[in-house]
Amino acid sequence: MKTKRGIFAVSTVVVAAAAMFASTIPAQAAAVNLKIGTIHPLTGGNADYGIGLNSAAEFGAESVTKAMKKAKIAGSCKIVAQEDDQATPALAVEAATKLVKSDKVNAIVGPLTSGSTLAAAQSVAVPNNVVMIATAASSPAVTTFADKDLLFRTYPSDAFQAKVIVKALQNSIGKKGTINIGARNDAFGTALANVLTNEWVRGGGDVGQKVLWNPENATFDSEAKLLTDKAPDAWVFVDFPDTFAKVGPALKRTGKWDPTKTFMTEAFNNEAVIQTIGVDIMAGVKGTSAISIGIKADRWKNARKKAKPNTKETFVDGSGYDATVLLCLAALHGKSVKSDSLKKSLRAVSGANGGKNIPWTKMAALVKAAAAGQAFTYQGAWTTAKFDKAGDTVGALFKVYNVEADGKITSDPKNNIRF
Amino acid sequence: MTDLIQYLFNGLVVGSIFAIAAVGISLLYSVLRLVNFAAGDFLTLGAFITYFFSVTIEINFFLAIIISMGAGMAISWFLELVLWRNLRRNKAGTLALFLVATGVALMLRPIIQYVFGTETRKFNVDILKTYDFLGARIAHTQLMVLIFGSLAIMTIALFMSKARIGKDMRAYANNPSLAAVSGVNVDRVVMATWLISGALGSLAGVFQGLVQGQFNNAMGDTLLLSFFAAVVLGTIGDAYGALAGGILLGLFMELSQLAIFFGGVPSNYKPVVAFATLVLVLLFKPEGLFGYRTRKV
The missing domain is CATH 3.40.50.2300 (Response regulator)
Incomplete structure (x- = not known):
């Protein structure tokens, strides 16, 4: 009987010790797998911009996932679907519906234009509680749009x-x-x-x-x-x-x-x-x-070119990269892919709440800081967003x-x- | 005066394109009771085929237009043989035909996009050349559209009134049963309607590509509503009415910008002018401008 009690006591101590050890590596305990969908014009007159932004978004997701693996942080950040809206609001709504209902994405990067952004946000993202980061929507109407804090953008407003x-x-x-x-x-x-x-x-x-x-x-x-x-x-x-x-x-x-x-x-x-x-x-x-106010923008262009050699460059590509990286970091920061957590954490990682500056070139430091739940300022390839109350980026x-x-x-x- | 001439000219050019496309839609409706939602895509196809032959293969532009019209006729002929004829034989209703036409449009769009891509194209025609006429500036391409558009409209009008098959088409449109017992070859009439509609769709596409200067795969879709408005304005199912409806619609839209109309209607309200005109006409003449009321006995 004594032996049985002893075995039970030792087992309890071992399990408790294992639980305590596990709790010191929170990221491994709760792997975050963020699914992102993109909406950009891949055909038509604005296709160059859409293709460039998509490639940059892929590069962003791959960079974060690679850094997470290196830092032994469980989970992933993936672009699971890329939809073409031809810079047309009606098609943007269709694309967003497909991403949300069929692909079950946690967040959307894009669209490119203000018309598409407002249409997709109003008809799909806001009613379905999905976070969107528009990549080149510049209309001041995006600032005043009643978005339940779900719509962000990495491109400066036309008020500037x-x-x-x-x-x-x-x-x-x-x-x-x-x-x-x-x-x-x-x-x-x-x-x-x-x-x-x-x-x-x-x-x-x-x-x-x-x-x-x-x-x-x-x-x-x-x-x-x-x-x-x-x-x-x-x-x-x-x-x-x-x-x-x-x-x-x-x-x-x-x-x-x-x-x-x-x-x-x-x-x-x-x-x-x-x-x-x-x-x-x-x-x-x-x-x-608007042009990049990002950190080492030329270095980013070269890195993207190396990773995605067949993509034509446009001036705004870095915006797609930053939008994606910010979403990935926000998911890590909040340890959740739910929109309520994402929108809160987007401010924590973009610098809205202060914290030390960490540039995109230090991806390992970024993912570690995010996984540790720290507030910091992501200095992107395109911008340092510091999202304000309306989800707008503050500098330009x-x-x-x-x-x-x-x-x-x-x-x-x-x-x-x-x- | 110069302003009036300029807007009149712009309106006639736009109206000619509306008229040519609208007459094809109207003929199909009058003969087959079919609302052809693929009409816009036939326009786009016509422009791209002309582009392929005149720019890629570099044959004469006018020859390329004829080939494009031929291709429009061939596609219409093919669709009639494999699709529409069978649907009629199976007694498909108006709603079924409408849905199939929408399906054809939805199929044609990605096919055009796949074959020709989405890049903006332009014909090898000088789009910047202009002529001065009584103080107004008339583009070379607009003049081409106006001259050849007028020729096409006159040819259609002559064909409908003088040619045997044209008369048969009108007879069949008026009363299919009576036409059939009077010896009108129904299959021949239907086929001729499709061929004319296909050719006119292609021609309107080339004209639209010319006046725009550049075009892409979305060209036809954006104009479809205006074509239907022209058909309704001129009386649904009346080919002459569609011709007049198209020209009037183009004129209303462009002339509305003249200062004499409340200081000039803003450009972004041009569609409002078009559809307000349509509503007003239908309010007082529900059968359309050129229709006649059937008296109830």
Whole structure:
């Protein structure tokens, strides 16, 4: 009987000791397997951006998983499905529905455009309580959207971009000039056109014509006529390549449009896009575009190129990488893939709650800090997000680019504007 | 005055494209009671086939258009033989036909995307060349569309009124049973309707690609609603009505931007103008602009 009691006592001590030992390695005890789905345009005029962002997101998930294995942290972070929305809101809703209902993803990276982002968030992500990090949605409407704190973005708001365009315009034509604004009639175009109008008028300028066009119009000659009838001091166009490929020739045909007095948005910060629309149409155009404020962005580009050699680069790819890495780190931090935990932890790892800076180059340190539940500031390849209450990233850097006569895009870093 | 000429011209160009596409849709409805939801995809296909022959293979542009129209006819002929004829023989109802047409559209879209890709394409035509006309600026491509579009519209009108098969089509559309007992060859009429519809769809696609300057695989889908609006405006099932409906719709949309209309309707409300016009017309003339009311006895 005594022997039996002794065996029982020893067993109890061994089990208790084993339990205590296990509790000191929390990550191994609760493996976190995060399933991410992406929504980006993989076909159509914005496909270059979508393909680049997807590749960057894959690279991000692979980097985190590799670092987790090295640090012997159980679990994984995987891109389980990549959907194509062709930068179209209706297709983004379909894509999000498939990701949430069929692929059962825990979080979504993307979409690229504001229209798609708002549609997918409103119809799918918010009702199904799924966290989304948009990769290039810039509309101020994303900030004010009632998202139950589920919608984040790694790309800066157009509230910044409007200021940058106004500054570039003022440098070019002075504060009192008249501008004509042409914009696509969607969440991105209308919001930026409105913010831009307010900023320009507040600065002392005048808006002559503001023309919003429907991207599905049969022709754009009447819109081009309205925009060029009374020659302004400058034009600003807020559009995507697919549509401007039709608007641009119509403007040129009026014989009254001067590309050298024209400012455009970030989608045209791409030489392939300039070639598609036509160098004879776009030569001389200027534009503004958010650029990376990430740490060692060139080193990241090289690392991504090595990991994904067949992907065409675009300026915004790092945003997809950061969105994915932040989600993976948030899952590790909260030790959960549930949305309530993810959205709380996204702030803890993005720097919103303070903590030491850890750059993307130190992935092992990042995953260890996250697994230990520490608050820290992830310094990404694109941005240091520090998500605010609306899920927006707090900092931004913009450049002013020029389309040269041969279609090449150049910029002078001296003209960059930081917020 | 210059503004009026410019918008009038823009409206006629847009209207010509609407008219040519709408007449194909209207003919199919009048003869087969089929709402062809694949019409937009036939447009896209027509533009891509023309692009393939004129840009990739580098044959004459006009020859490429003819080949493209031929291809549109061949695909329509094939679909009639393997699909539509069997559905009619199995007494498929209007709803079944409508669903199958939607299915054909949903099949055609990915096929076009798979074969031709999603890149933006343009024809080897100078899209920036313009002519001055009474102060208005007219693009070379717009002029091409207006001239060849007018020729196509006149040919259709002549065909419907003078050619035997055209008269048979109208007779069959008016009263299928009476036409059949009067010796109208129904299969021949149906096949001719499909062939004309396929050819016109391709032609409208080329015209749309020309006036846009560039096009991609989504071109046709975005215009489908306007085509249906033209058909309804001009009276459903009336080929002449569809021609007129298309041109009127294009004119309403473009002319609404003239300053005399409340200072000019903003461009983003062009579809509102089109559909408000449609609603107004239907309110006072439910049978469409060119229809006649059937008196109840």
